Amino acid sequence: MRLRNIPGAGEVIDNSPYCIKEPVELKGKWHDFLGNNNPIHIEVGMGKGRFLMDLARLHPEINYIGIERYTSVLLRAVQKMQEDELPNVHFLCIDAATLPDIFDRNEVDRIYLNFSDPWPKDRHARRRLTSSEFLARYDLFLAPDGRIEFKTDNQDLFTFSLEEIESSDKWHLDASTRDLHHDAAMNEGNIMTEYEEKFSAVGNPICKLIASR
Template sequence: MRLRNIPGADEVISNSAFCIQNPIELKGKWHEFFGNTNPIHIEVGMGKGRFLMDLARQNPQINYIGIERYTSVLLRAVQKIDEDPLDNVHFLCIDAATLPEIFDHNEVDRIYLNFSDPWPKDRHAKRRLTSREFLARYNEILTADGRIEFKTDNQDLFTFSLEEIEASELWHLDASTRDLHHDPKMNQGNIMTEYEEKFSSKGNPICKLIASR
């Protein structure tokens, strides 16, 4: 998918107090950065940031880091947080493949993956955020009781994700549903993303899984 370049986005991201410019230097020091020992949750592919910031408002005792590769998308989240600052939220403009270079072992307590790019062609399977390649990266940074929460409306991607977890010796599927909004147990406390609201309004069932090691 080709994204429209927004003039000035790079400069805004570079100058934002909420965007960390040299995250590799903070590997193993994230709790020092936040100034507390609270759990660290990250969202990979955060888009415009609605989900992450709603979570942060509800859970001030948790540190949140939003990860987005494209400045033109991250710009929207920066504009939102400038209007309503949150002390427990920061952003990274990075490729998710570099996560083990940025977070140390046992440094992240939870990873959220919401409506990730499905990369539908077979030759691009390694790029999917629920592929075994990315699961191995998550394994390097999660705490012993850490977990992944994944939501999508793409049935093929969800099937692929279930199969990747099942094939892995490191991961265990804790829960899953192919119709989140009609699953009373898994939908309890659910916070919707922009895409989730859009797709569900069209009648698309939302899938969700939770996996741990």
């Protein structure tokens, strides 16, 4: 997907107090930086940040870190934060492949993956955020009792994700559904993303899985 470049987006992000500039320097020191020992939850590919901010309002006792690689998208989240000023939210403008360079072993308690790029061509499968390559990366910094929560409307990507988890010797599928909004147990307390609202409004069923080790 081609994203429109927004002039000045990088400068706004660089000057935002919510965007961490040198996150590699915080590896193993995140709780010191955040000033508390609260759990750390991250959303990889957070888009405009509404999901993360809604969670942060509901759970001030949790630290939320949003990861978004595109400045033109992250800019929208920064603009929202200038209005809301949630103290338990921070942003990183990085490629998700570098996450093990930023978080130390057991430093993250939960990973959210929402409507990730499906990378539909087979030769790009390793770039999918639920691929075995990325599962191996998450294993390097997710706490022993941590978990991954993944949502998508893309049935092929969901099937791929289930297969990657089920074929892993480390990961376990805790729960899954191909119709989240009609699954009373899994939909309880569900926070919708912008994409989730858009896709469900046109009749696309939402898939969700929860995985742990």
